[in-house]
Amino acid sequence: MSPEDHTPIFLTKAVWRASSCSGRQGNCLRAAVGLPGALPIRDSRRPAGLRLDFSHQA
Template identity: 40%
Template sequence: MSVDLSGAHWRKSTYSNGQGGCVEVSDGHAGVMPVRDSKDPAGPSLLFPADAWRAFVTAVKHDEFGSI
């Protein structure tokens, strides 16, 4: 699948430590959630199915992974 991210608006995680060590996501792409490393904004982006990304975020919010 190819998604044009050239005009994407990226937002950092609210858990960002302010030193660039976090992920950024871009909303508004039908069926997918683009994710990239905030330390390398010109680098590659991963595309996750939107439903899978929502399930992941919900699991994180409910501390289902514990501390890693």
Template identity: 50%
Template sequence: MSQDHHIQPVPVPVLAEAVWRASSYSGGQGNCVEVAGNLTPLIPVRDSKRPTGPVLAFSRNAWTTFLDHLR
């Protein structure tokens, strides 16, 4: 099995600097995925209902590819 270089562990101090935002489609209900776009070169993603829970971090390229597939 090949190693995936698109998903990387994110050090906790780096996440302390994250500016999280939710999709405008969530309607402010808090039932959505939040993304922090201010941490170069990673895009951390978390569940808005569990802000202290696990975080997935994608490379910018992997995140763009993911969004392209959603469209």
């Protein structure tokens, strides 16, 4: 089963913003912005890979 099969429906159209430390190479972290109650973080080099999900309370 691919990682895409485990992507929650609310993340399928998420807008991912690059971290300010990514620079021009884009080899840092990306955060999905504008999601109520959640802040997903992923590796910009592996967008379909594992992801960390934080609540806004964290």
